[in-house]
Amino acid sequence: MTAKRALFSVLVAVPVLFALAGPWLADLAPPGRQAPFGPSAWSPFGTDRLGRDVLAAALQGGRTLLVVTAVTVLCAYAIGFTVGLLAAAAPKPWLEDLLMRPLDVLLCLPSLLIIIVAAVRTSGSTVAVAAAVGLALVAPIARFVRMAARAVVQDPVMDALRMQGESRWHRYGRYAARELARPVAADFGVRVAAAIYFLSSANFLGLGFDPASADWAVTVAANRDGLAEAPWSVFLPGGLIAALVVGLNLLWDDLLADPRALAVRDALRAARR
Template sequence: MNRRRALYLSLMAVPLLFAAAGPLLARAAPAERLTPFGPSPWSPFGADRLGRDVLAAALTGGHTFLLVGSVTALGAYLVGFGIGVAAAAAPRAWLADLLMRPVDVLLCVPSLLIIMVAALRTKGSAVVIAGAIGLALVAPIARFVRTAAAGVVHGPVMEALRMQGETRAYRYGRFAVREMARPIAADFGIRFTAAVYFLASANFLGLGFDTTSTDWAVSVAANKDALLIAPWAVALPGLLIVLLVVGTNLLVDDLLSDPRRVAAGDIRRAGRDG
Protein backbone atom coordinates (compact mmCIF):
# COMPACT_ATOMS: atom_id res chain seq x y z
CA MET A 1 0.00 0.00 0.00
CA ASN A 2 1.40 3.40 -0.96
CA ARG A 3 1.65 6.25 1.50
CA ARG A 4 -1.09 8.25 -0.19
CA ARG A 5 -3.62 5.46 0.17
CA ALA A 6 -2.56 4.85 3.76
CA LEU A 7 -3.22 8.52 4.49
CA TYR A 8 -6.70 8.35 2.97
CA LEU A 9 -7.48 5.22 4.99
CA SER A 10 -6.31 6.96 8.14
CA LEU A 11 -8.62 9.88 7.48
CA MET A 12 -11.58 7.52 7.15
CA ALA A 13 -10.52 5.29 10.03
CA VAL A 14 -10.85 7.99 12.69
CA PRO A 15 -14.60 8.69 12.30
CA LEU A 16 -15.32 5.02 11.59
CA LEU A 17 -13.60 3.98 14.83
CA PHE A 18 -15.53 6.65 16.70
CA ALA A 19 -18.78 5.29 15.29
CA ALA A 20 -17.96 1.59 15.77
CA ALA A 21 -16.18 1.49 19.11
CA GLY A 22 -17.32 4.82 20.51
CA PRO A 23 -20.40 3.67 22.46
CA LEU A 24 -18.30 1.10 24.33
CA LEU A 25 -15.55 3.57 25.18
CA ALA A 26 -18.06 6.22 26.24
CA ARG A 27 -19.28 4.00 29.07
CA ALA A 28 -16.24 5.05 31.06
CA ALA A 29 -17.28 8.70 30.92
CA PRO A 30 -18.79 10.27 34.06
CA ALA A 31 -22.55 9.85 34.24
CA GLU A 32 -23.21 13.05 36.17
CA ARG A 33 -23.81 16.31 34.35
CA LEU A 34 -20.97 18.83 34.32
CA THR A 35 -21.04 22.59 34.18
CA PRO A 36 -22.19 23.60 30.66
CA PHE A 37 -19.18 24.55 28.56
CA GLY A 38 -16.96 23.99 31.57
CA PRO A 39 -13.98 21.65 32.08
CA SER A 40 -14.30 17.89 32.22
CA PRO A 41 -12.31 15.50 34.43
CA TRP A 42 -12.56 12.76 31.78
CA SER A 43 -11.18 14.47 28.66
CA PRO A 44 -9.41 17.71 27.71
CA PHE A 45 -12.27 18.79 25.44
CA GLY A 46 -14.57 20.03 28.20
CA ALA A 47 -18.37 19.87 28.36
CA ASP A 48 -21.08 20.84 25.90
CA ARG A 49 -24.17 23.00 26.45
CA LEU A 50 -25.98 20.19 28.28
CA GLY A 51 -23.04 19.41 30.54
CA ARG A 52 -22.01 16.25 28.68
CA ASP A 53 -18.37 15.46 28.12
CA VAL A 54 -17.56 16.52 24.53
CA LEU A 55 -15.46 13.45 23.79
CA ALA A 56 -18.11 11.10 25.22
CA ALA A 57 -20.78 12.80 23.12
CA ALA A 58 -18.64 12.48 19.98
CA LEU A 59 -18.04 8.80 20.73
CA THR A 60 -21.78 8.10 20.85
CA GLY A 61 -22.89 10.52 18.12
CA GLY A 62 -21.55 8.79 15.02
CA HIS A 63 -23.24 5.38 15.11
CA THR A 64 -26.73 6.47 14.07
CA PHE A 65 -25.38 9.23 11.83
CA LEU A 66 -23.29 6.83 9.76
CA LEU A 67 -25.88 4.06 9.76
CA VAL A 68 -28.64 6.34 8.46
CA GLY A 69 -26.30 7.88 5.87
CA SER A 70 -25.12 4.49 4.59
CA VAL A 71 -28.59 2.93 4.40
CA THR A 72 -30.00 6.04 2.70
CA ALA A 73 -27.25 6.08 0.06
CA LEU A 74 -27.57 2.34 -0.59
CA GLY A 75 -31.36 2.46 -0.89
CA ALA A 76 -31.24 5.46 -3.22
CA TYR A 77 -28.65 3.76 -5.39
CA LEU A 78 -30.67 0.59 -5.71
CA VAL A 79 -33.70 2.56 -6.93
CA GLY A 80 -31.70 4.91 -9.16
CA PHE A 81 -29.68 2.03 -10.60
CA GLY A 82 -32.83 0.14 -11.53
CA ILE A 83 -34.35 3.16 -13.26
CA GLY A 84 -31.12 4.03 -15.09
CA VAL A 85 -30.45 0.52 -16.39
CA ALA A 86 -34.08 0.04 -17.41
CA ALA A 87 -34.03 3.32 -19.35
CA ALA A 88 -30.72 2.45 -21.05
CA ALA A 89 -31.97 -1.00 -22.07
CA ALA A 90 -35.48 0.14 -23.10
CA PRO A 91 -36.30 -1.17 -26.62
CA ARG A 92 -38.31 1.96 -27.47
CA ALA A 93 -37.38 5.62 -27.02
CA TRP A 94 -40.82 6.48 -25.62
CA LEU A 95 -40.37 3.90 -22.87
CA ALA A 96 -37.02 5.41 -21.88
CA ASP A 97 -38.64 8.85 -21.86
CA LEU A 98 -41.46 7.55 -19.67
CA LEU A 99 -38.91 6.39 -17.12
CA MET A 100 -36.64 9.44 -17.24
CA ARG A 101 -39.05 12.40 -17.50
CA PRO A 102 -40.11 12.16 -13.81
CA VAL A 103 -36.41 11.99 -12.94
CA ASP A 104 -35.79 15.18 -14.92
CA VAL A 105 -38.59 16.93 -13.04
CA LEU A 106 -37.14 15.79 -9.73
CA LEU A 107 -33.74 17.16 -10.73
CA CYS A 108 -35.27 20.63 -10.98
CA VAL A 109 -36.39 20.64 -7.36
CA PRO A 110 -33.72 21.77 -4.83
CA SER A 111 -32.72 18.83 -2.65
CA LEU A 112 -32.84 20.76 0.61
CA LEU A 113 -36.36 21.93 -0.25
CA ILE A 114 -37.50 18.30 -0.52
CA ILE A 115 -35.91 17.51 2.83
CA MET A 116 -37.33 20.59 4.56
CA VAL A 117 -40.87 19.93 3.31
CA ALA A 118 -40.69 16.31 4.45
CA ALA A 119 -39.35 17.36 7.85
CA LEU A 120 -41.98 20.04 8.43
CA ARG A 121 -44.90 17.86 7.30
CA THR A 122 -43.86 14.97 9.58
CA LYS A 123 -42.59 17.04 12.53
CA GLY A 124 -39.00 15.94 12.05
CA SER A 125 -39.42 12.20 11.59
CA ALA A 126 -35.89 10.80 11.11
CA VAL A 127 -37.23 7.98 8.94
CA VAL A 128 -39.11 10.33 6.61
CA ILE A 129 -36.13 12.69 6.39
CA ALA A 130 -33.89 9.77 5.43
CA GLY A 131 -36.44 8.83 2.76
CA ALA A 132 -36.49 12.42 1.49
CA ILE A 133 -32.70 12.44 1.25
CA GLY A 134 -32.86 9.18 -0.69
CA LEU A 135 -35.47 10.66 -3.03
CA ALA A 136 -33.24 13.67 -3.66
CA LEU A 137 -30.38 11.34 -4.59
CA VAL A 138 -32.36 9.06 -6.92
CA ALA A 139 -32.55 11.51 -9.83
CA PRO A 140 -28.80 12.20 -10.30
CA ILE A 141 -28.04 8.51 -9.73
CA ALA A 142 -30.52 7.43 -12.40
CA ARG A 143 -29.12 9.94 -14.91
CA PHE A 144 -25.55 8.83 -14.27
CA VAL A 145 -26.35 5.12 -14.45
CA ARG A 146 -28.30 5.55 -17.68
CA THR A 147 -25.32 7.31 -19.26
CA ALA A 148 -22.89 4.68 -18.00
CA ALA A 149 -25.12 1.79 -19.07
CA ALA A 150 -26.03 3.12 -22.53
CA GLY A 151 -22.55 2.61 -23.94
CA VAL A 152 -22.46 -0.92 -22.55
CA VAL A 153 -25.97 -2.09 -23.46
CA HIS A 154 -25.73 -0.78 -27.02
CA GLY A 155 -22.00 -1.34 -27.44
CA PRO A 156 -20.31 -3.62 -29.98
CA VAL A 157 -19.78 -6.49 -27.54
CA MET A 158 -23.46 -6.70 -26.62
CA GLU A 159 -24.43 -6.40 -30.27
CA ALA A 160 -22.03 -9.23 -31.14
CA LEU A 161 -23.55 -11.44 -28.44
CA ARG A 162 -27.04 -10.75 -29.74
CA MET A 163 -26.02 -11.43 -33.31
CA GLN A 164 -24.54 -14.76 -32.22
CA GLY A 165 -27.91 -15.68 -30.73
CA GLU A 166 -26.55 -15.80 -27.19
CA THR A 167 -29.37 -16.70 -24.81
CA ARG A 168 -27.45 -17.07 -21.56
CA ALA A 169 -28.25 -13.97 -19.52
CA TYR A 170 -25.23 -14.37 -17.28
CA ARG A 171 -22.86 -13.63 -20.19
CA TYR A 172 -24.56 -10.31 -20.80
CA GLY A 173 -24.59 -9.58 -17.09
CA ARG A 174 -20.95 -10.53 -16.57
CA PHE A 175 -19.79 -8.18 -19.30
CA ALA A 176 -22.02 -5.35 -18.08
CA VAL A 177 -20.80 -5.72 -14.50
CA ARG A 178 -17.16 -5.71 -15.60
CA GLU A 179 -17.61 -2.58 -17.70
CA MET A 180 -19.75 -0.62 -15.25
CA ALA A 181 -18.18 -1.60 -11.93
CA ARG A 182 -15.56 1.15 -11.85
CA PRO A 183 -17.76 4.18 -12.70
CA ILE A 184 -20.64 2.91 -10.55
CA ALA A 185 -18.41 2.34 -7.53
CA ALA A 186 -16.86 5.78 -7.93
CA ASP A 187 -20.29 7.38 -8.22
CA PHE A 188 -21.53 5.53 -5.14
CA GLY A 189 -18.73 7.11 -3.14
CA ILE A 190 -19.93 10.52 -4.28
CA ARG A 191 -23.57 9.75 -3.44
CA PHE A 192 -22.61 8.49 0.02
CA THR A 193 -20.83 11.79 0.60
CA ALA A 194 -23.94 13.63 -0.62
CA ALA A 195 -26.13 11.62 1.75
CA VAL A 196 -23.85 12.54 4.66
CA TYR A 197 -23.93 16.18 3.56
CA PHE A 198 -27.75 16.32 3.37
CA LEU A 199 -28.14 14.48 6.66
CA ALA A 200 -25.68 16.82 8.36
CA SER A 201 -27.45 19.84 6.84
CA ALA A 202 -30.86 18.65 8.04
CA ASN A 203 -29.57 18.00 11.54
CA PHE A 204 -27.71 21.32 11.60
CA LEU A 205 -30.95 23.10 10.70
CA GLY A 206 -32.78 21.26 13.47
CA LEU A 207 -34.87 19.17 11.05
CA GLY A 208 -33.41 15.74 11.76
CA PHE A 209 -32.58 14.01 14.99
CA ASP A 210 -33.66 15.27 18.41
CA THR A 211 -31.88 18.53 19.27
CA THR A 212 -30.58 16.93 22.49
CA SER A 213 -29.01 14.08 20.50
CA THR A 214 -25.24 13.56 20.52
CA ASP A 215 -25.31 13.28 16.70
CA TRP A 216 -22.27 15.04 15.25
CA ALA A 217 -24.21 17.51 13.11
CA VAL A 218 -26.67 18.25 15.92
CA SER A 219 -23.73 18.89 18.28
CA VAL A 220 -22.24 21.40 15.85
CA ALA A 221 -25.54 23.27 15.56
CA ALA A 222 -26.37 23.14 19.26
CA ASN A 223 -22.99 24.38 20.48
CA LYS A 224 -22.11 26.88 17.74
CA ASP A 225 -23.01 29.90 19.90
CA ALA A 226 -20.24 28.96 22.34
CA LEU A 227 -17.56 28.52 19.69
CA LEU A 228 -15.25 31.04 21.35
CA ILE A 229 -15.52 29.72 24.91
CA ALA A 230 -15.85 25.99 24.15
CA PRO A 231 -14.39 25.50 20.65
CA TRP A 232 -14.00 21.72 20.92
CA ALA A 233 -17.75 21.26 21.40
CA VAL A 234 -18.07 22.38 17.75
CA ALA A 235 -14.68 21.51 16.32
CA LEU A 236 -14.52 17.84 17.35
CA PRO A 237 -17.82 16.64 15.80
CA GLY A 238 -17.31 18.94 12.82
CA LEU A 239 -13.82 17.55 12.25
CA LEU A 240 -15.15 13.98 12.32
CA ILE A 241 -17.67 14.80 9.58
CA VAL A 242 -14.98 16.47 7.46
CA LEU A 243 -12.57 13.54 7.88
CA LEU A 244 -15.28 11.10 6.85
CA VAL A 245 -16.28 13.00 3.71
CA VAL A 246 -12.77 13.95 2.56
CA GLY A 247 -11.28 10.53 3.35
CA THR A 248 -14.07 8.69 1.54
CA ASN A 249 -13.77 10.78 -1.62
CA LEU A 250 -9.98 10.63 -1.77
CA LEU A 251 -9.87 6.89 -1.11
CA VAL A 252 -12.53 6.08 -3.70
CA ASP A 253 -10.80 8.25 -6.30
CA ASP A 254 -7.49 6.54 -5.59
CA LEU A 255 -8.84 2.99 -5.60
CA LEU A 256 -10.86 3.46 -8.77
CA SER A 257 -8.47 5.57 -10.80
CA ASP A 258 -7.40 4.26 -14.18
CA PRO A 259 -4.73 1.57 -13.57
CA ARG A 260 -2.83 2.69 -16.67
CA ARG A 261 -2.64 6.26 -15.42
CA VAL A 262 -1.53 5.08 -11.99
CA ALA A 263 1.16 2.85 -13.51
CA ALA A 264 2.42 5.73 -15.66
CA GLY A 265 2.58 7.96 -12.60
CA ASP A 266 4.55 5.32 -10.69
CA ILE A 267 7.02 5.05 -13.56
CA ARG A 268 7.49 8.83 -13.64
CA ARG A 269 8.04 8.97 -9.89
CA ALA A 270 10.51 6.09 -10.04
CA GLY A 271 12.42 7.93 -12.78
CA ARG A 272 12.63 11.12 -10.69
CA ASP A 273 13.73 9.18 -7.60
CA GLY A 274 16.36 7.37 -9.66
Protein backbone atom coordinates in the same frame (compact mmCIF):
# COMPACT_ATOMS: atom_id res chain seq x y z
CA MET B 1 -0.07 0.01 1.13
CA THR B 2 1.36 3.39 0.18
CA ALA B 3 1.75 6.17 2.73
CA LYS B 4 -0.92 8.18 0.92
CA ARG B 5 -3.46 5.37 1.09
CA ALA B 6 -2.59 4.76 4.74
CA LEU B 7 -3.32 8.42 5.51
CA PHE B 8 -6.65 8.26 3.67
CA SER B 9 -7.52 5.07 5.55
CA VAL B 10 -6.81 6.70 8.90
CA LEU B 11 -9.06 9.66 7.99
CA VAL B 12 -11.92 7.23 7.38
CA ALA B 13 -11.12 4.81 10.20
CA VAL B 14 -11.15 7.37 13.02
CA PRO B 15 -14.76 8.60 12.57
CA VAL B 16 -15.94 5.07 11.73
CA LEU B 17 -14.39 3.73 14.94
CA PHE B 18 -15.95 6.62 16.86
CA ALA B 19 -19.32 5.68 15.40
CA LEU B 20 -19.12 1.91 15.82
CA ALA B 21 -17.25 1.48 19.10
CA GLY B 22 -18.00 4.89 20.58
CA PRO B 23 -21.21 4.10 22.48
CA TRP B 24 -19.46 1.38 24.49
CA LEU B 25 -16.45 3.59 25.22
CA ALA B 26 -18.74 6.45 26.23
CA ASP B 27 -20.11 4.27 29.04
CA LEU B 28 -16.73 4.70 30.75
CA ALA B 29 -17.45 8.40 31.26
CA PRO B 30 -18.74 9.30 34.74
CA PRO B 31 -22.53 9.76 34.89
CA GLY B 32 -24.13 13.12 35.46
CA ARG B 33 -23.63 16.57 34.02
CA GLN B 34 -20.90 19.10 34.69
CA ALA B 35 -20.68 22.86 34.28
CA PRO B 36 -21.56 23.90 30.70
CA PHE B 37 -18.66 25.02 28.49
CA GLY B 38 -16.13 24.26 31.18
CA PRO B 39 -13.40 21.73 31.95
CA SER B 40 -14.27 18.06 32.18
CA ALA B 41 -13.12 15.55 34.74
CA TRP B 42 -12.97 12.76 32.12
CA SER B 43 -11.27 14.17 29.02
CA PRO B 44 -9.24 17.25 27.99
CA PHE B 45 -11.92 18.40 25.54
CA GLY B 46 -14.15 20.04 28.14
CA THR B 47 -17.96 20.09 28.23
CA ASP B 48 -20.69 21.26 25.87
CA ARG B 49 -23.67 23.52 26.49
CA LEU B 50 -25.55 20.71 28.28
CA GLY B 51 -22.63 19.90 30.55
CA ARG B 52 -21.82 16.65 28.75
CA ASP B 53 -18.24 15.63 28.22
CA VAL B 54 -17.38 16.58 24.63
CA LEU B 55 -15.49 13.35 23.92
CA ALA B 56 -18.27 11.20 25.42
CA ALA B 57 -20.87 13.04 23.32
CA ALA B 58 -18.76 12.59 20.16
CA LEU B 59 -18.40 8.88 20.91
CA GLN B 60 -22.18 8.56 21.13
CA GLY B 61 -23.13 10.76 18.18
CA GLY B 62 -21.85 9.04 15.05
CA ARG B 63 -23.54 5.65 14.86
CA THR B 64 -26.97 6.96 13.87
CA LEU B 65 -25.49 9.16 11.14
CA LEU B 66 -23.53 6.27 9.64
CA VAL B 67 -26.43 3.80 9.81
CA VAL B 68 -28.96 6.25 8.33
CA THR B 69 -26.48 7.23 5.60
CA ALA B 70 -25.77 3.61 4.67
CA VAL B 71 -29.45 2.60 4.53
CA THR B 72 -30.43 5.75 2.63
CA VAL B 73 -27.73 5.40 -0.04
CA LEU B 74 -28.29 1.66 -0.52
CA CYS B 75 -32.06 2.12 -0.99
CA ALA B 76 -31.60 5.15 -3.27
CA TYR B 77 -29.00 3.35 -5.37
CA ALA B 78 -31.13 0.22 -5.68
CA ILE B 79 -33.99 2.30 -7.10
CA GLY B 80 -31.88 4.66 -9.22
CA PHE B 81 -29.70 1.88 -10.63
CA THR B 82 -32.75 -0.17 -11.63
CA VAL B 83 -34.48 2.77 -13.31
CA GLY B 84 -31.31 3.89 -15.11
CA LEU B 85 -30.53 0.39 -16.35
CA LEU B 86 -34.08 -0.13 -17.61
CA ALA B 87 -33.99 3.25 -19.38
CA ALA B 88 -30.67 2.44 -21.06
CA ALA B 89 -31.95 -0.90 -22.28
CA ALA B 90 -35.45 0.33 -23.25
CA PRO B 91 -36.29 -0.87 -26.78
CA LYS B 92 -38.55 2.13 -27.48
CA PRO B 93 -37.77 5.83 -26.98
CA TRP B 94 -41.19 6.46 -25.42
CA LEU B 95 -40.46 3.87 -22.74
CA GLU B 96 -37.21 5.58 -21.86
CA ASP B 97 -39.05 8.92 -21.66
CA LEU B 98 -41.67 7.37 -19.40
CA LEU B 99 -38.96 6.28 -17.00
CA MET B 100 -36.71 9.35 -17.08
CA ARG B 101 -38.91 12.42 -17.55
CA PRO B 102 -40.47 12.27 -14.03
CA LEU B 103 -36.95 12.04 -12.61
CA ASP B 104 -35.91 15.06 -14.68
CA VAL B 105 -38.68 17.04 -12.96
CA LEU B 106 -37.45 15.80 -9.59
CA LEU B 107 -33.91 16.81 -10.51
CA CYS B 108 -35.06 20.41 -10.95
CA LEU B 109 -36.20 20.65 -7.32
CA PRO B 110 -33.56 21.82 -4.79
CA SER B 111 -32.59 18.89 -2.60
CA LEU B 112 -32.70 20.88 0.64
CA LEU B 113 -36.20 22.10 -0.25
CA ILE B 114 -37.40 18.49 -0.51
CA ILE B 115 -35.80 17.70 2.85
CA ILE B 116 -37.27 20.80 4.53
CA VAL B 117 -40.78 20.04 3.25
CA ALA B 118 -40.54 16.44 4.45
CA ALA B 119 -39.24 17.53 7.85
CA VAL B 120 -41.93 20.19 8.35
CA ARG B 121 -44.75 17.88 7.24
CA THR B 122 -43.65 15.10 9.60
CA SER B 123 -42.45 17.17 12.58
CA GLY B 124 -38.83 16.27 11.97
CA SER B 125 -39.21 12.51 11.60
CA THR B 126 -35.81 10.90 11.04
CA VAL B 127 -37.36 8.34 8.69
CA ALA B 128 -39.03 11.07 6.63
CA VAL B 129 -35.84 13.12 6.40
CA ALA B 130 -33.85 10.04 5.34
CA ALA B 131 -36.52 9.19 2.75
CA ALA B 132 -36.35 12.75 1.40
CA VAL B 133 -32.56 12.50 1.12
CA GLY B 134 -32.94 9.20 -0.71
CA LEU B 135 -35.52 10.73 -3.05
CA ALA B 136 -33.14 13.60 -3.82
CA LEU B 137 -30.42 11.09 -4.72
CA VAL B 138 -32.51 8.82 -6.97
CA ALA B 139 -32.70 11.18 -9.97
CA PRO B 140 -28.93 11.87 -10.37
CA ILE B 141 -28.15 8.20 -9.77
CA ALA B 142 -30.61 7.09 -12.46
CA ARG B 143 -29.24 9.61 -14.97
CA PHE B 144 -25.65 8.57 -14.31
CA VAL B 145 -26.43 4.86 -14.59
CA ARG B 146 -28.42 5.41 -17.79
CA MET B 147 -25.50 7.28 -19.34
CA ALA B 148 -22.95 4.66 -18.27
CA ALA B 149 -25.14 1.70 -19.22
CA ARG B 150 -26.12 3.13 -22.61
CA ALA B 151 -22.47 3.11 -23.69
CA VAL B 152 -22.30 -0.56 -22.70
CA VAL B 153 -25.60 -1.53 -24.33
CA GLN B 154 -24.58 0.13 -27.62
CA ASP B 155 -21.03 -1.27 -27.53
CA PRO B 156 -20.00 -3.39 -30.56
CA VAL B 157 -19.10 -6.18 -28.13
CA MET B 158 -22.76 -6.41 -27.12
CA ASP B 159 -23.74 -6.66 -30.78
CA ALA B 160 -21.29 -9.53 -31.19
CA LEU B 161 -22.69 -11.27 -28.13
CA ARG B 162 -26.23 -10.93 -29.48
CA MET B 163 -25.20 -12.74 -32.63
CA GLN B 164 -23.76 -15.73 -30.75
CA GLY B 165 -27.11 -17.10 -29.67
CA GLU B 166 -27.17 -19.51 -26.70
CA SER B 167 -26.62 -18.38 -23.09
CA ARG B 168 -26.50 -14.81 -24.30
CA TRP B 169 -28.16 -13.24 -21.23
CA HIS B 170 -25.52 -14.72 -18.96
CA ARG B 171 -22.76 -13.27 -21.13
CA TYR B 172 -24.56 -9.94 -21.48
CA GLY B 173 -24.77 -9.61 -17.72
CA ARG B 174 -21.18 -10.61 -17.10
CA TYR B 175 -19.83 -8.17 -19.68
CA ALA B 176 -22.09 -5.33 -18.52
CA ALA B 177 -21.18 -5.89 -14.86
CA ARG B 178 -17.48 -5.78 -15.70
CA GLU B 179 -17.81 -2.57 -17.70
CA LEU B 180 -20.10 -0.81 -15.22
CA ALA B 181 -18.34 -1.84 -12.00
CA ARG B 182 -15.74 0.95 -11.86
CA PRO B 183 -17.93 3.95 -12.85
CA VAL B 184 -20.82 2.79 -10.65
CA ALA B 185 -18.49 2.24 -7.68
CA ALA B 186 -17.03 5.72 -8.18
CA ASP B 187 -20.50 7.26 -8.33
CA PHE B 188 -21.58 5.32 -5.24
CA GLY B 189 -18.81 7.00 -3.25
CA VAL B 190 -20.01 10.41 -4.43
CA ARG B 191 -23.57 9.62 -3.32
CA VAL B 192 -22.38 8.54 0.14
CA ALA B 193 -20.64 11.90 0.57
CA ALA B 194 -23.77 13.70 -0.69
CA ALA B 195 -25.98 11.79 1.75
CA ILE B 196 -23.72 12.72 4.67
CA TYR B 197 -23.84 16.34 3.54
CA PHE B 198 -27.65 16.41 3.27
CA LEU B 199 -28.26 14.58 6.55
CA SER B 200 -25.73 16.72 8.40
CA SER B 201 -27.25 19.88 6.92
CA ALA B 202 -30.73 18.82 7.98
CA ASN B 203 -29.54 18.02 11.50
CA PHE B 204 -27.58 21.29 11.71
CA LEU B 205 -30.74 23.18 10.78
CA GLY B 206 -32.72 21.30 13.42
CA LEU B 207 -34.82 19.36 10.89
CA GLY B 208 -33.73 15.83 11.70
CA PHE B 209 -32.59 14.27 14.96
CA ASP B 210 -33.61 15.44 18.43
CA PRO B 211 -31.92 18.81 19.17
CA ALA B 212 -30.69 17.35 22.48
CA SER B 213 -29.10 14.31 20.81
CA ALA B 214 -25.35 13.77 20.58
CA ASP B 215 -25.39 13.61 16.77
CA TRP B 216 -22.29 15.31 15.40
CA ALA B 217 -24.10 17.87 13.24
CA VAL B 218 -26.66 18.61 15.96
CA THR B 219 -23.81 19.10 18.43
CA VAL B 220 -22.06 21.55 16.11
CA ALA B 221 -25.25 23.60 15.75
CA ALA B 222 -26.04 23.49 19.46
CA ASN B 223 -22.58 24.54 20.62
CA ARG B 224 -21.71 27.16 18.02
CA ASP B 225 -22.53 29.98 20.49
CA GLY B 226 -19.85 28.67 22.85
CA LEU B 227 -17.15 28.41 20.21
CA ALA B 228 -14.90 30.94 21.93
CA GLU B 229 -15.25 29.33 25.38
CA ALA B 230 -15.24 25.66 24.40
CA PRO B 231 -13.92 25.30 20.83
CA TRP B 232 -13.62 21.52 21.03
CA SER B 233 -17.39 21.21 21.46
CA VAL B 234 -17.60 22.32 17.79
CA PHE B 235 -14.24 21.30 16.35
CA LEU B 236 -14.33 17.65 17.47
CA PRO B 237 -17.73 16.63 16.00
CA GLY B 238 -17.24 18.91 12.99
CA GLY B 239 -13.78 17.50 12.40
CA LEU B 240 -15.13 13.94 12.51
CA ILE B 241 -17.68 14.74 9.79
CA ALA B 242 -15.03 16.48 7.66
CA ALA B 243 -12.53 13.63 8.13
CA LEU B 244 -15.13 11.07 7.14
CA VAL B 245 -16.21 12.85 3.94
CA VAL B 246 -12.74 13.96 2.81
CA GLY B 247 -11.08 10.66 3.72
CA LEU B 248 -13.79 8.63 2.05
CA ASN B 249 -13.51 10.57 -1.21
CA LEU B 250 -9.71 10.44 -1.28
CA LEU B 251 -9.56 6.75 -0.37
CA TRP B 252 -12.28 5.86 -2.86
CA ASP B 253 -10.49 7.71 -5.66
CA ASP B 254 -7.22 6.00 -4.79
CA LEU B 255 -8.78 2.53 -4.69
CA LEU B 256 -10.63 3.01 -7.98
CA ALA B 257 -7.82 4.68 -9.90
CA ASP B 258 -7.25 3.11 -13.31
CA PRO B 259 -3.96 1.13 -13.15
CA ARG B 260 -3.20 2.08 -16.75
CA ALA B 261 -3.58 5.78 -16.04
CA LEU B 262 -1.39 5.44 -12.95
CA ALA B 263 1.27 3.64 -14.98
CA VAL B 264 1.29 6.45 -17.57
CA ARG B 265 1.49 9.08 -14.84
CA ASP B 266 4.40 7.31 -13.12
CA ALA B 267 6.19 6.92 -16.46
CA LEU B 268 5.83 10.64 -17.19
CA ARG B 269 7.16 11.54 -13.76
CA ALA B 270 10.13 9.20 -14.23
CA ALA B 271 10.86 10.75 -17.63
CA ARG B 272 10.89 14.27 -16.17
CA ARG B 273 13.48 13.24 -13.63
